Amino acid sequence: MQVTSSIREPLITGGKTIRDVSEDISRQVEGKPTQLWWIAMGISLVALAFGFYCLCTLLWEGVGVWGLNKTVGWAWDITNFVWWVGIGHAGTLISAILLLFRQKWRMSINRAAEAMTIFAVICAATFPFAHMGRFWLGFYWVFPLPNTWGSLWANFNSPLLWDVFAISTYFSVSLVFWYMGLIPDFAVIRDRAVRQGHKLRANIYNALSFGWDGAARTWSRYESVALILAGLSTPLVLSVHTIVSMDFATSVVPGWHATIFPPYFVAGAIFSGFAMVLTLLIITRKVFKLEDYITIYHIELMNIVIIITGSIVGIAYITEFFIAWYGQVPAEQYAFFNRMQGPYWWAYWSMMTCNVISPQLFWFKKIRTNIVATFVLSIIVNIGMWFERFVIIVTSIHRDYVPSSWSMFHPTIYDMGEYIFTFGLFFSAFLLFAKFFPVINMAEVKSIIKSSSEQKH
């Protein structure tokens, strides 16, 4: 029997009963979308359409429509790719690692965070595909498929190929993990539809729930599946950003060739991911009136994760500098000196301000429990993390070993267009999710109603 702890704040407020949970979460699935939803969807679709135009132009004209040049061969595309992949990491951390640590506060936020993971990874994947130009040929370059060149197989020694396997596995396993969580909740909506007399909806949600029955035997198996999926996802999520960082770390470019990259990238990924979860959930809880489920306490705990990971990122920046000085390699020292004082100083200092200084404000309880401050800081952190990737990628390669090749990167409308495309994709997917799927894991929240809510027994 579980006992309410007197030293912990309740996770669910407002004296909710188990029935209230079904009612509050299913309501937005059953009702018509609000005007606000349509407006948000409209804006997302406009962004998507504009981005699609830019993407089509890229496919028609070639990668030359981007601002890339012979020196800076990776810029916004790879920056955006790493940024989106990083954002995805928070979803898996919340659903898998916090499950292994038996952190019950994950239960109100894991569904939306995992959805965010899946959409973010889809957005990330569009960039390497677009960068390949003729991406239909890319399948032969990245997947070991028999081809007419030999068969000349993909190069398994390349970190870029590891990345393909890491990201596609990460996407597939996250999708399965997320879907497994949704199954019992689809059954809730199905049974409510049966009672309300909506035959079509009942059939659709029954199919989505795979005919879930909620039997003790099924739950028992279900729980062991969830636990093992969490156990598999935990090293998986760490491997993904590790491998993304190896795209850089295994090269011989000054500023990239660093052994600190894997842990530093993973911490940065969780940092930016939590910021994006906060941005999304602060809006979602307001729009769907879920303040009793996603409480200030949840927001405070996420802000604490932001302080920790933000500080790790800060230490990593300082360590990189120290090692550049201590290593006494002139090219390496120049790369870091150039970051700070070169033509991209503004990007570097934006990164430092947004990522290292701004999250330290969360040491103040007043700030980390304030919704407006959290919302603003969550966006600042994501801007900072975008600049981090931009700084790492562009400042390291815009100063080539041969000074005659030195150049700057100037993004074109098509560079920006594809970034806008992914925002349109991400937000329209998230809005569809929020409308048709339960945004909070009802089954898990119901299991803590007795032990961690304000309900009297």
Added chain:
Amino acid sequence: MDSNKNFVVGIFDDEDVLLHAVEHTREKGLKIHEVYSPFPVHGLDEALGYKRSRLPIAAFLFGMTGTSLALLMQIWMLGYDWPMIIGGKNHASLPPFIPVTFEMTVLLAAFGMVGTFFIASDMKPYKWPRQFDIRSTDDKHVMAIDLATNKMSKEEISALLKSQGASEVNEKNF
């Protein structure tokens, strides 16, 4: 599923009452067909006498399949079918093959285990489950007792469930 089965269905509002009821009624010799809950109740599977799921074994075997397939694929492709010298290293050196091997292990373990789960639980998109009480996905725990497998009469079972804290006792025929 054979037709014309008669069940006594006990409805419980609270998971702890349900757990005690399951333990006590089983001690009294009642055979419980199944319990349906809106959320996982910890200890319920042990109270019902269910064995631990063997899904972890399935996951391990699928994972090992992934490991072997990934290693065989990479060693065969780069070591034998079209050997290439990359960075002056051996054709088939193990360290660079580890990331892909790890990912394939996780991929096959996850998909294999979830597939096994669906098959073992007989879950398919076009199948409607047999529901003893539709509230079992909302806020009620539902204990189903098959009359055919029990010696007690309907009334005796009913009284037993009531005494164990069931808020309602109904009948259900399929």
